[in-house]
Every structure is written in structure tokens, then in C-alpha cells.
Amino acid sequence: MAQQAQAHMPETDDTEIVVSVRDVTVAFGDKVVLENLSLDIRRGEILGFVGASGAGKSVLLRTVLGLNKKRSGTIKLFGVDVDKASDAERVRLDMRMGVLFQHGALFSALTVLENVQVPMREYLDLPRQLMDELALLKIELVGLPRDAAGKFPSELSGGMIKRAALARSLALDPDIVFLDEPTSGLDPIGAADFDELVAKLRDTMGLTVYMVTHDLDSLFAVCDRIAVLGKKRVLVEGTIENMLASEEPWVKSYFRGKRARQIDLAARE
Ligand SMILES: Nc1ncnc2c1ncn2[C@@H]1O[C@H](COP(=O)(O)OP(=O)(O)OP(=O)(O)O)[C@@H](O)[C@H]1O
Secondary structure (H helix, E strand, O other): OHHHHHHOOOOOOHHHEEEEEEEEEEEEOOEEEEEEEEEEEEOOOEEEEEEOOOOOHHHHHHHHOOOOOOOEEEEEEOOEEOOOOOHHHHHHHHHOEEEEOOOOOOOOOOOHHHHHHHHHHHHOOOOHHHHHHHHHHHHHHOOOOHHHHHOOHHHOOHHHHHHHHHHHHOOOOOOEEEEEOOOOOOOHHHHHHHHHHHHHHHHHHOOEEEEEOOOHHHHHHOOOEEEEEEOOEEEEEEOHHHHHHOOOHHHHHHHHOHHHHHHHHHHHO
16 A cells, blocks of 8 residues: 555655655664654645554654664755764754654743743854844744743643744744644644644745644644554555545544544535
């Protein structure tokens, strides 16, 4: 199935591929988590990445970000092979990627403004006033009121925390953001609002979005393409229609199970 789906994928210009993962194997001791996995993330798309719990979604994300070592294979970020990048090149690549970790929400002792400024302080050397202005712009960009800037995470709702974390991931004007379960813990309306925001950012900023998610609503509503992780590799990739047509057992039960049918019907009403 995976071969079929991939064989029918249109040829894509290399410059349009923001992240290219080829034949990547990741193991911890004897435990192989990913084996010869290949995946492309294309410029300007919202790619939803799904798979059973424990399948290795976070491991792949961490590997792409350079936080886990791969045993073999090639990862190219913006056309640059990470194994061949100099330290300076690696820093430039890191600056082009924003991340919203599932559990790495915000620093509780810092205000929202200070949280957003963390990547700025790490990578840029800017006067304080300029940093304040830039951080405020990001805070407004994600739909938070200006007065959220001075608040601490404990004073925010779950949805506001996600938005603040998104603002931080956008601090350096990245080309791509990696979102790990961004809508987990949000109620359906909060989750739908967050999805809408992500789609708006993609449309207005040309952002590329890689979203690890279990949220079927998000997959139906905003993802241009979906990749399914299973058996240590990408089992199937394609549009939501491709997922609905897939006979691969896990994909079938996930996308054509009872809950998925309810969402699909609601979307068609
Ligand atoms: N540093 C590590 N050392 C050893 N094993 C690890 C390490 N990191 C992850 N694993 C293992 O790799 C497997 C995949 O984990 P991962 O967290 O990527 O799953 P996941 O698909 O993100 O799951 P979930 O949807 O529940 O978040 C798990 O069996 C996990 O125990």
C-alpha cells in the first residue's frame, strides 16, 4: 500500500521539499524504533503525522530536529544534509525551524513575553526594546490580547498556553513549525480555533506545518496531506481521501472507525 501510494505521488521539485528524510533508522540499544523510514515535507503544506501510541512519532520529530541520533539514513533540511552541515550552518538551520513540544509548554517562572523572547535571546543579539516589540507582535499574531504578555502561564487557560507556546515557536520567523499534539487537552471548540489559526498562519506567512496529532478533527479540517507511521516506517501517505480509501488495517480502523464517520458526516452536512 505504501509503495502504491508513494509510486503515484507527483514528482516534486527538490527546492519545494523543506525536510527530506530518507531510509532513516533509529534504535535505542537493541530496540529499533524506525527502520528505513522515508518522508518529505513540502513547502507550504500542513502535514498531519499520525500513528498508534508508541509507534515513534516523537522519536522521528526529535531525530529530524537533531535531538536523537539516527543509526543510518539521510536527513536534509532546506536541501542541506545535516551530517555535512558545519556548526554555523546547523545554527542557521535551527533558526529556520520552530517547535511546539507536547509537554514542553512554557517556562512557568517567565511571563508570556519573556517566554516568547527565549529563542530571541538564544539566537539573536537585539536591544531590549526591539525584542519587546517583536515579542508583542508574535503574541498578537497568535490571537492573544496584548495584556497576556505580562501574565505568567499559571494565569492562562489551556488554549492561551498553546497560543503562547505557538508564539514562542514563531519567535524567529521560522519557515517551518513542528507541532507535537498541539490540540491535546483542548476542548473541541478551542481545538478548532487553534486549527484555524494554524491554517491562517500557513496562508498568510507561507509557513510549512508538520503536525503530530491524534485529533481526527484536525486531520479532516486543516491537513493537506497525512502520513501514517506504523511498522517502523511510513505505511501510507496522501490526502484524507487516500486515507479513507486505504485498506491498510490500522488506517482503516482509524479513519473509518465510528468516531471518524461521525466527523466525516458532520463535515459534509
Ligand atoms: N530515549 C529513548 N530511549 C529508549 N527508548 C525510547 C527513547 N525515546 C523513545 N523510546 C521508545 O521509542 C518508542 C516510540 O516512542 P515515541 O514517544 O516516539 O512514540 P509516539 O508515537 O510519539 O507515542 P505517543 O503517541 O504515545 O506520544 C517507545 O517504545 C519509546 O519507549
